[in-house]
Amino acid sequence: MITMSEESKKIFETTVGMSFIATRMVQNSIQNKISKLRDDVNFEQMLVLMELDYEDGLRPSVIAERLHRSKGTMTSLIRHAEKNELIASAKDPHHKNAKRLFLTLKGKKVHDQLAQMIRDEMAFATQDLTEEERANVFSAMEKIILRYKPDFYEM
Numbered sequence: 001m002i003t004m005s006e007e008s009k010k011i012f013e014t015t016v017g018m019s020f021i022a023t024r025m026v027q028n029s030i031q032n033k034i035s036k037l038r039d040d041v042n043f044e045q046m047l048v049l050m051e052l053d054y055e056d057g058l059r060p061s062v063i064a065e066r067l068h069r070s071k072g073t074m075t076s077l078i079r080h081a082e083k084n085e086l087i088a089s090a091k092d093p094h095h096k097n098a099k100r101l102f103l104t105l106k107g108k109k110v111h112d113q114l115a116q117m118i119r120d121e122m123a124f125a126t127q128d129l130t131e132e133e134r135a136n137v138f139s140a141m142e143k144i145i146l147r148y149k150p151d152f153y154e155m
Helices: 015-037 043-054 060-067 071-083 105-126 131-148
Strands: 087-091 099-103
Touching: 015 043, 015 105, 015 131, 043 060, 043 071, 043 087, 043 099, 043 105, 060 071, 060 099, 071 087, 099 105
Parallel strands: none
Antiparallel strands: 087 099
């Protein structure tokens, strides 16, 4: 339920509105830095690489669910990543019409290079927060995530 104080504010002045603005600013900064380092990867593709680095051999539908992306968007991301030799696909031995995705050596190298830059950017974005503020923000964002996706930690 939105409180009266939140209801009377403009959308961008609310807690979620500020969260959205902050997230977009960090994401845009990361995208700009990715563009300067690599012309074959964007922020969305990096998310795919991050998922495969976390758990290689995922089916596209699993990645789509984790990233909250449509099947069409995933198809485009996968096609581009395969074209740039960042990922490879193989038939899923357990499902006749499915495939699994894997990081290539090049994809792993690109992931590792960009992941460090992303970590640095996240540290920059939160450098003025105290540990208590970090914990509070984490807890608040976790509650919002779990409101929309109760099984988030089971994926």
